[in-house]
Amino acid sequence: MNRMRYIYNAETCKYEPVIVSPKDAAKKLFQFLAITFTLGVGGLIYFNSTFAPVDETIQTQINQGLKAEWQVLYKQLDRASDQLHALEHNDDQNYRVILDLEPLDQSQREAGVGGREKASESIMYPLVRQAYEQAEKLKNRLEIEAQSLQQLQEELNKKEKMWASRPAIQPVSNKDLTRLHTLFGLRMHPLLGYVRPHNGLDFTAPQGAPIYATGDGSVSIAQYSESLGNMVFVDHGFGLQTRYGHMTKSIVHAGERVKRGQVIGYVGNTGTSVGPHLHYEVLYQGTYVNPINFFQRDLNNREYEKLIEIGSQSVTSLD
Ligand SMILES: [Zn+2]
Structure with missing residues (x-):
């Protein structure tokens, strides 16, 4: 109406x-x-x-949360990278120096990184791409470092064997040693009466004092000879050989493995000798070298001083 x-x-x-x-x-x-x-x-x-729509607000909150978590992840990658860097530094500056190896140069440590980085180009989000590249670099450096440590381990095993083989101790203990004749080279032979090379050192000690193998090796000869009497030759490998003469007797046989410090015989006066002593020789690549140069690493200062003091007491050899 x-x-x-x-x-x-x-x-x-x-x-x-x-x-x-x-x-x-x-x-x-x-x-x-x-x-x-x-x-x-x-x-x-x-x-x-x-006012943002409800869906978008939730999405924004998720994004902010993801960004924060991503930063945490990235910091973790950075920390891992720093720790690896410390390991690489130790490897180059300490381990390799001790083992006489050259440090790895930077190009070796970064080998192969470029090719892998290309894979990251397909990643759309910069934060993800950055973290991916960082992780790839880390993975590559870890692989190189693992190879390096493997090489160090192999070198260490080799060196340990070599160090154990070096004739680095005295063949007669200082407690038994009464005199060391340090003459090495030409000298008048006490029995033959003419000058000829004396290719080793003479350790004067009581008859029967133990004689020690000075490094790991295998006995190549254990027999009697006119000049050296009861003698033992030890092949240490790495071009090194030691010879021990004038023993009362040897207690090893050819082919036997011996360890450094193992008793191989006893001081005597056999062969062309003028008194109980050990005639001791070291050969490197078949050439006689002065054994005294090998003792220094094995002796403390007091022991080394005693060796020099004893050596200075005599200018004659006993052959
Ligand atoms: Zn001698």
């Missing part, structure tokens, strides 16, 4: 019905719709610019 609207007419002093034309009605309807539309669109723009 339509309700009639009235308006007061001052001229006629009456309330008269309001007549609304269809055109006015359409105009008012249009104005109403225009205002409503404007307010609606404006409100929507304001809302969108002020």
Whole structure:
């Protein structure tokens, strides 16, 4: 039911019905719709610019969390890299120096990194790509370091065998030693009466004092000879050989393995000898070398001083 609207007419002093034309009605309807539309669109723009949609907010929070966790991961990679660097430094500056090996140069340590980095080009996110490249470099350096440590281990095994084989101790203990004849080279033979090379050292000690193998090796000869009497030759490998003469007797046989410090015989006076002593020789690559040069590593200062003191007491050899 339509309700009639009235308006007061001052001229006629009456309330008269309001007549609304269809055109006015359409105009008012249009104005109403225009205002409503404007307010609606404006409100929507304001809302969108002020408040993020619920889904996007959650996504942003996840992203921020991931970034934070990524930074933690990256720091862990950095820490691992620093630790590896310390290991590489120790390898180059300590282990390799001790074992007479050249340090690895940087190009060797970074070999193969370039090719692997190319794989990271397909990774879209910079943070992920950066961490991937860092991890690849780390992996490569670890592989090189593992190979290096393997090489060090092999070299150490070789060197340990070589060090154990060196004739590095005295063949007669200082407690038994009464005199050391340090003459090495040309000298007058005490029995033959002419000058000839004396190719070793003479350790004067009581008859029966033990004689020790001075390094690991195998007995190549254990027999009697006119000049050296009961003698033992030990082959140490690495070009080194030792010879022990004038024993009362030897207690090893040819082909037997001996260890440094093992008793191989006893001091005697057999062969061309003028008194109980051990004639001791060291050969390197078939050439006689002065044995005294090998003792220094094995003696403490006091022992070495005693050796020199005893050596200075005599200028003759006993052959
Ligand atoms: Zn001698």
